[in-house]
Amino acid sequence: MNKFYTLLLLSGAVLSMNAQQINGSFDGEWGKCIPWDSKGNTTVVGTTPKGWTISNVYPGIKVEVGTFEDREGGKAVKLTNKEAAGQIVPSYITLGTPWATAETKVTTVRKADGGTWGGQKFTYHPDALSFDYKRDNSHGKENATVIAYLWNGTWTQKDVPANTAIGVLSYGTATKVDMTDRDRNVLGMEKTTAVLGGDVTSTDGATCVAKINYAITGNTKKLVAEGEEDKNEYEWVSKTIDFDYGDNADAKVEKINVIFSATNYFGDRKYIVANNSLSIDNVKLVYWHGLKSLKAFDNDGNDAALEFDPNVYTYNVNSTFNDWYVPEYTKKGAGATVETKYDAKTAQYVITVKAEDYDAETNPEAVSTYTIQYAKPSPTLTSLSIDGHEFGGIYGLANEINATGKYNDNAEVTYKTSSEYATVEKSFDGKTLTITVSEEGTEPTVYTVTFEGKENNAVYQIPNSDFEGWTSDGKLNEGWHSFESATGALASFASFSPAPTMIEDGFEGKAVRLRSADLMGIAKANGNLTTGTISMGSTEPTDAANYNYTDRTNVSGNLPFAGIPDAFEVYARFTPGTARTLTDEEKANGTEIKLQGRIQLILHDNAPYYDPELDTQAGSKIASASVLIPETAKWTKFNGEFNYVGEPSDKQYMLASATTNPIPGASQDDQLDLDNVKLIYWHxxxxxxxxxxxxxxxxxxxxxxxxxxxxxxxxxxxxxxxxxxxxxxxxxxxxxxxxxxxxxxxxxxxxxxxxxxxxxxxxDNTSTGIGSISANETKNHKVYTLGGVRVNGKPAAGLYIVDGKKTVVK
Missing domain, CATH: 2.60.40 (Immunoglobulin-like)
Structure with missing residues (x-):
């Protein structure tokens, strides 16, 4: 009797054959057993437990080979081989349908066969079969058998004789049927002369997913102590047998059959021993929820030597966790599921293994949890950006950083930490920004950014705006910057981007050429030139991580500006390339890519500023001007006026940017030539x-x-x-x-x-003649010296301007 099943029955719970278990307690009410045969037998022969069928037969007489016996207040199945009409009837119980066949002439028998066909619908992947059994083979040496198998698809065998045909003057003739899912066929056993029936076919992909074929040897007779009377008593033994999945652990399961036999189920019928018995109880499908192996690694990828034991659930690794070297494991349980998670707060890697029959309410214990405790790492900064300058890139962030520019109290400092539980403190002593990253239970990590305070003098014109100054290795030597000085996560790949080049046929002297390019299919990159710094943060051109900006942390990454310009002019030529294909979303939105260059100048105050511009920085903008440059083969002058949206500042910067297209990644093979960029101040x-x-x-x-x-x-x-x-x-x-x-x-x-x-x-109303007036008469007139100084009082004799006319004062 199984207490677990008893509780289920008492609570009114019912185990469905489509669920993860089978009815293996046998304690419930037994029903009528009507042996199946190909002639449509309807005679009841004994009883059978729900969901199962005992191999009782009716070859003209009732032969009952199975019944129940009492056990601990409940029921168990007792299977006993029995003799009938000179033949030994094998006793077995199955989830499928038992069948037997023979053709007789009086007492002579030929063409005897039998077994099980069919089974029950089932979708799970049990790992083992457990049961209690009691075995008596005192009537002759003989093995009992446990058979179980899971499969998908259908096998069909033609012309299987499946009833007992009795004859008197001649042998009877058994009625043949097409039999589906016969045990031998599903298990893939070879057909011998003793196996009746025709050809076997199966549906496409039909697979025997897992199987058990186990022989119970010996018996369970109770040992008798010396001097104790032998009462010929047999005791119950518990047994668990693993399913063999081979390579099919992930295969779909559709059906199941389980067979317990008091004899060698697939053995020669002539060796069946009458009166040998096998009692069965507490049949359960077992679902494992553990690990068969577990291996962990230190931060460098070396084996952490866990000394794994499946029944030990906690381990320690004397190293910090590295997600490049996550633990490796193999699960025990064909249908088990494994969940893994690293908890940065506790530095624990948790492996949760749930059996396939796990249920939080009805079977919450079908789970095993393995915990690997790592050393908790000190928190770090995974990124640091000051006024748009992202320090570190793909090679990580150094603890000590030197910056050539200045740090401002209103600098925009952003960062990410390696742990969401870390706290960050910042302090500035006038030259060095100190950032301390802390987390409970760890040593803090300290970063310092030391600013040298260097800054260029503010100017009224962009240095090298005629593009005559180039270094020996072909780079603009002043004023302008491109990918070679880029910052950002992908700055180390700047050499792949299209660099500005010098051309000799400028409008006057030398000029600069920008080209757009397709970077090996990864992205389309615009030609880009700026007085600030380029941030390379993403391979996707339109990503917000890509922009030009005023980098105040780098003396070469910004242009301090003294002027309040009114306009600018530039000489340019533009040769268009090929526009990229629009996305479906762009087509739906009516997006149009125009092939044209652009130069834009933005004047802003002492704060971070980007191009493309951000709404959040609008308050720092003073003015901007831009021109679009269409296709033109000749040098052409373009003019743009500044639109002032803010007031000039005592400390301000010019962020000028030139590009082969105002839309990032819009095209390839465009060519933009520029010369003589001049800022104009109206007077x-x-x-x-x-x-x-x-x-x-x-x-x-x-x-x-x-x-x-x-x-x-x-x-x-x-x-x-x-x-x-x-x-x-x-x-x-x-x-x-x-x-x-x-x-x-x-x-x-x-x-x-x-x-x-x-x-x-x-x-024009002054007199050309010179009049005269006495000094005494001047008191009622406006009198000025020829130098324009007004005379108060009585003037000395001489020439004056009196009421706007030259007059001699006497």
Missing amino acids: ALSELTFDGKAVEGFNADKTEYTVKGNLADDSNKIAYKVKGKGANASKSVDLENNVLKITVEGNDISVNADSKTVYTIHF
Whole structure:
């Protein structure tokens, strides 16, 4: 009797044949046993447990070879070989259908055969079969048999005689049928002359997935101590037998059959011994949930020598975990599932093995957990970025880093840690940024970034903007940068990217050429030139990890800028290549790839800035200007005006970028030639008025004007507006020559003396004659020296400007 099954029955639970178990307790109510034969027998011969059939037969008389016996308040199956009409009937029980055949003439028998066909629907992969048995073979030496098998598909044998045909004057003739899933056929046993039936066929792919064919030898007779009476008692023994899956552990299972026989099931019938018996109870399918082997490695990939024992569930490795060298194992359990997980917080690698019959509610114990305890590593930084400069790349991050630029209190510092449980602290002492990464139970890891504080002087023009300066190895030697100085995770692959090249036939002298290229099918890379630094973070061109930026940590990675430019000009040529194929999403969105180059200039304050621009950095933008360069074979001048969205800053940078296409990875084999990039600072008037009205004939390029009025009295009626974001204007008065001058200086006047324009306004109502007046009469007049200085009080005798006219004072 099986207590587990008893509990299930008491609780009303029912085990389905489609579930992971079979009914092996035999304690429930037994039903009628109606032996099957090819003639359609309906005679009941004894009883049989639910789900099973005992090999009782009805060859004209009832032969009952199996029944139950009491055991511990429950039932067990007792199988006994019996003699009937001079023949020994084998006793067995099966999940399939027992059958027997013979043709007789009076008491003579020929063509005897039998066994089991069919089975039960089943989908699991049990690893073993366990049962209790009691064996009595005292009536003659003979083995009992345990057979079990799992399979998919169907075998069919033609013309199998499957009933007992009784004859008197001649032999009876058995009725033949096509038999499906006969035990011998599923198990792949050879057909002999003693095996009846015709040809055997199977469905495509039919497979015997696993099998057991086990002989129970001897008996279980209770040993009798010396002097004790032999009561001929037999005791129960427990047994577990593994299924043999061969190479089919992953094969699909559709059916199962289990057979217990009191004789050698597939042996010669003439050796069956009458009255030998086999009692069976507590039949269960066993599902393993352990490991057969386990191997772990240290951080360098060396064997950690665990001394594995399947029944030991905790191990220690004196090394940190490296996910390049994860533990290796083999499971015990054909249908078992294995889950693995490394817990960075505890530094434990956990292997959870669940049997195929695991269920959190009904069978929660069908699981084994193996834990490998590693040494907990100190947390580290897996990435560090300061103002867009990603330090480290694919070769990792050094603990001591030197940066040639400056560190700013408002610098944008981002990072990732090796452990989500780590904490990070930052401190700055004016030169060195210290980053401490800590986690409970480990030693902290300290990183230092020392800034040398070097910085270039702010300029009004981009250095080497005529592209005449090149190094001996063919690189621009000042002002501009490309992939050779890139940062980011993929910076070490910069040599594969298309580098700028020098050409001799520039607009004036030398020039620079940018080309786009297909990088071995991995990506299409635009030609790229910048006054900042290129970040190479991804092989996908449109990835946000790819951008140009002002790198304030590197003295060569940024361009401090002093000017407030109004426009720029550039000479360019562009030869288009081949556009890439649009994705389905781009086609659906109406995306169009235009083959054109672009140069863009962005002026921003003392903060990180990227191109392509980020919305989060919008507050740092001061102004920008750009031009698109279509196909043109000749050098052509392009002009772009700056659009100011913010106010100039005391500390600002110019981020200029030139590319073969404004869309990343848009095409290949484009060619963009550039020369003479020049920033323009306007120094002109945009408006000139006299007494509230526009001065007649005003044009910003015209510098001489005449107005009707009195210079001394009307100079304040001259008003103007300046053209130029950073331009300044001043007025001067020349009373002797009746002239007012307006001098407009461009923002770059400090480095360019020609950056100014002087406008002259003449006043035409002064007299050409010279009158006279006595000194006493001057008190009611405006009197100026010829140098324009007003005279207060009584002037000395001489020539003066009186009320705007030259007058002799006596």
